Amino acid sequence: MPNTLLLWDIDGTLIDSSGAGKRALCDALRIVLGIEDTLEWLDFHGRTDVWITRQILRHHGLPETSADIGGVLNAYLERLDAAMVSEDTRVLPGAREIVETVAAQPKIAQGLLTGNLRRGAEGKLAPVGLWGFFPFGAFADDSEFRNDLGPHAVRRASEHHGVPFAPERVFIIGDTPYDIECGKAIGAQTIAVATGRHSLEELREHRPGAVFASLADAPAFFAAIG
Template structure:
């Protein structure tokens, strides 16, 4: 199939269930009834799936940690993919021997400084979109059979900074972010609840598709009972995503037709 290849497919598993968002999307007024067939709720990860913010993102994260805690720990060896931003701070500082009470007290300040620096860095050099992402995100956002949203480890402001710099923020109706729950798996129910509240659709896990590039994305989708479409444009190999239980694994999104079939088919 060329650059994009389907490596694995299996039937989605069963549900689980259970609100801040980016753009307005086609959202209902409070109390407004929604009728008609239920659309797919498509939940996109950001880093590695849609874009790469490049070395600048890790560099400014490091600078912020050093400014606040006096150390960035072993950030060079740390794997960011699939992690929530507050968890990254906690992991790095705990491993560096910073007391838990200090991390709890100063973690939000470290993230604020990181985000200030990130906004400046990405205004100078926009993130690089992964192959086919602009076309795919546009197609899902305008599909009458889908609601396009985010499920990401970025805190809300971080997701907005990255996606705004890439020209994609307005394509998403809402999001579940790294500051909405303590774990990635817990973000799934947050996304469902937010989707129900903002659209009026009674979404359940089986109505969702989680799209991501990391094993943590696959695990989140599995726990939610969603279909999982994984893409090997991050740091995780396609074979590892398949072993983790993704329903479909794509090498990238360069073939919009095949990617849409995987997500909405």
């Protein structure tokens, strides 16, 4: 039975979707609300889809009800598949190799901890052949706030595998300070990778347990999880 749990972020950690999500959201805003917005004013990296949409509605002085947020996000999800096909999405260096290696290790479980909606996570990972490696996870469907997601992911991991996971054997892997904070919120270990918008130096300031330029050095990654 597994005794170690890895919880993966998606964008900037596992994949680079070349802005497909942002383009799909901009299309949704235009179609649903008649808003032309590049979203250059909003730093949404490491945030949840629900939080992002609320900030956009607030910025434009629009209602922020669940129905309003849901309407935008449903339109976003409808356009995400097309955006993923048309964009140059790629798996980031080393990510596929590590995920595949973990999948063959009976002592290690892995799932997702992401700001994407579940449907959005599948829409981003399925085209690159990674979705099937993650039988559980926590998503923006669970909470607007990333720090709330850890308990959902750990609970689902325990339900799926039928064993508890001690916080010191749970590793949150991501590319933003919010991933690090999310891990610390549940007493988990944290691994940061500088394959997103944040540099090694910026990530180190938040004191993750380990930090890498990328996931290309698999032996170093596995050494970090012991």
